[in-house]
Every structure is written in C-alpha cells, then in structure tokens.
Amino acid sequence: MSSPDKTARLSRLTAILIKLQSKPLVSVKSLSNHFEVSTRTIYRDIQALEAAGIPILAVEGKGFALVDGYTIPPVMFSESEANALIIAEKIIATTKDDSLIQEFNKATDKIKAVLRHSEKQKSDLLSERIIIGKNWSMARTSSYLSDIQKALTNFQLIRMDYKKKEAENSSERSIEPFAIYHNTSENWVLIAWCRWRKDFRNFRLDRIQKLQVLEEKFTPHKMSLAEYVEIQRKKHFENKNPSLINSVIHQKEE
DSSP: OOHHHHHHHHHHHHHHHHHHHHSSOBOHHHHHHHHTOOHHHHHHHHHHHHHTTOOEEEETTTEEEEOTTOOOOOOOOOHHHHHHHHHHHHHHHTSSBHHHHHHHHHHHHHHHTTSOHHHHHHHHHHHHTOOOOSOTTOOOOBOOHHHHHHHHHHTEEEEEEEOSSTTSOOEEEEEEEEEEEEOTTSOEEEEEEETTTTEEEEEEGGGEEEEEEEEEEOOOOSSOHHHHHHHHHHHHHTTSOTTOHHHHHTTTBO
16 A cells, blocks of 8 residues: 555544544434445454554444444643643744744644643743743744645745845745754744755844745755754864854855
C-alpha cells in the first residue's frame, strides 16, 4: 500500500471511530456511502479497529456500535504543561505577525477545551498575571508567517513584492524558503534562496508588500540551518566572538 493510501486509510479509520462514538449504531452501508468505498473495505476497517483494541459490538443485520461505556480517552495535560502553554500563548501574542497569532489561538482553544474546570480556572488566573515585553503596543506588521511556514515545509516557491527600505519602490522576487528566525528587534525574518540574487538572503516579513505561495516546487536545499549559520560565522566572524549567532544569521538582510 502506497503512503497516500495509508494516510487515507488512517484518516478513514479515525473518522469511523468518531462516528461510532457519536452514534449508538452505525450501519455498514451508511459508512460505505459516506466514505465512497466498498462494504468489504468497511468490514476490513472494522476488523483493523478491533485488532487495535477498540471494543466494537456487531448488531446482526443493523451495523456496529461501540461497547457501552467505552469512550475515546481525551488528551490530558498536567498543570505544568497547561502553564507552559499559557506562557507560549503570551509570547506568541507579542509577535508582530497576525497569521501566527490567529493560528496559535485556534490551537490553544482546542487544547483548553479538554482541560478540567479547575485547570481552566488556574490557566485563566495565570494568563491574567503574566506580561511579556517588548511589543507593548501589540503592533502587527505582517500576516504572512503562516503561509511561509507551509511553503517552507512543502518546498513551494514563493513570489513576493519586497521593499528593502521605506523610501524605495518594491521589487518582485522569486524565493525558495529555507529557514525562519525572530531577531532581536522582534521582527520575523525569512532566510531564503533568492533566484534573482542567486544567493541566500534574509527578508523581513514587515517589508513584504504582497506574497503568493506558488504550486511550483523547488529542490530542497541539502544544507541544514546549523551548517548555514556556521558558514556565515566563518565568513563574517572568523577569529571574533563566536557567540554572535543572531548577528551571523542577520547578514545579507535585504
């Protein structure tokens, strides 16, 4: 079975399990129609779930049901884990990219939904008693980080209009996203291979005027971020203070 087929089957097994939990009885025909697969495939899926330890009861001529009292165990968080998430939420809230904040808030909402009532009260209290600087004005200067993250992990080319300085006109760039970092000025910066410059360049997200993630794929760069930093360190800081990592990767900023 190919990888896409395995992924599709895993998704279907999960969906079948959720349907079994949400209804007292589920017919094979309804599952077959819903997932657009044969009834034989559904029977195989049911057998796979049983083999995984899910207690499924067959009701002759009607379908399948979960054994009474069985529920999917919810994800549980300790108090320390919940507190760590609150800290992370506060830190993310001070960054200047709106897309990251929105996506993280949606994720934490799902996490908070499974917390016990007492844990929620403690999390709310902690949230009210934490301040993270320096972005006191809660300024938002970009909304591209979420799209850039997806392009980076899927090796998709980015086309963007980029403005190097405030007074200059923007120029169109085609870039291959390589890495992301948050600099000491609290700006998100993208390290990417610029096809125009034919070299790696750093692009501040707050200077991107327009961004489009293309369907076109690029060949992944074999170099790791650690190797990139070491190359920049040797090039710019040989025989100098080797701890200036942020300064190293700050080189060649557009």
